[in-house]
Amino acid sequence: MSEKILVVDDEEEIVAFIRDALTDEGYQVWTAGNGENAIAAAKKQPDLIILDIMLPGCDGYAVCRAIRDEVSCPVIFLSARQGEDDRVRGLATGGDDYMVKPFSLRELKARISAHLRRERRSMDRRSRSVLRFDGLTLDLKGHTVCWQEKNIPVTNREFAIMEFLALHPEQVFSREQIYERVWGLEAAGDSSTVTEHVKKIRAKLAAAGCPAPDGYLATVWGAGYKWRRQR
Known part of the structure; x- marks a missing residue:
């Protein structure tokens, strides 16, 4: 050690x-x-x-x-x-x-x-090109998301949010930290857009049949969001 x-x-x-x-x-x-x-x-x-x-x-x-x-x-x-x-x-x-x-x-x-x-x-995950969480799969090279082999169409920003959080499972990040990482320090916008993107990601997961989309992309009230390995 x-x-x-x-x-x-x-x-x-x-x-x-x-x-x-x-x-x-x-x-x-x-x-x-x-x-x-x-x-x-x-x-x-x-x-x-x-x-x-x-x-x-x-x-x-x-x-x-x-x-x-x-x-x-x-x-x-x-x-x-x-x-x-x-x-x-x-x-x-x-x-x-x-x-x-x-x-x-x-x-x-x-x-x-x-x-x-x-x-x-x-x-170890960062060295892989595919992340798997139960029935949810993120292909980091192909920038694709699948729920039980069903492709889920996501935007580049949505995928970047999922990728960032999934590479740091169980770690809490504030909206500001996610915004700076995904949009960049020089972006002229508001971190509240992170909330809207999270809502859209959850809606797309639900539409694909994921029974508890907020179970992966979880809200930590008063602190931000984190990625759970399992729902």
Whole structure:
């Protein structure tokens, strides 16, 4: 095991506790004690980031927003903030998971392992030209979508949304993140168009006979959308 994990927290005892535990598991552990150092360390492309919210300088939310264009690895927020709004905000800014302090080290290790396994499977998918989810098939080279061998006509934008989310299953992306990825940073439009495209994709899946089109392209209320492997 040689995955690189960045631990970001201004409490030295917590950093040392997590670092020692993960090092014993065989991970390479990098650390940062404030937002600015975290952004700099993230540029070295860790495989996973454990990120506190209350940091000196820019907070964890700002760190996550700052790195998301360049860093695609899973981000686990680890914070004393317990409110639903805090958890939703963490997911909406690009986080993949949220744990509340005090936390179980055993659970943290399990979540790290699960996210890294998911990333390895995602990398395997990117090397393939066809993605299969139950009866739904996406041909990445042919830009075609089929439900149980029945072709579903989709536009280039619709396919790009499906492809982007399907290559990152179970990861939540905000409308803004999807818009920037599919339309581009310089696009002169509004991220609300993502919602309309999602509705059209679901309608086309339903028309083709897919019994629960929103089961694949799921809404995470207050945060965005994610692709489910199975309905």
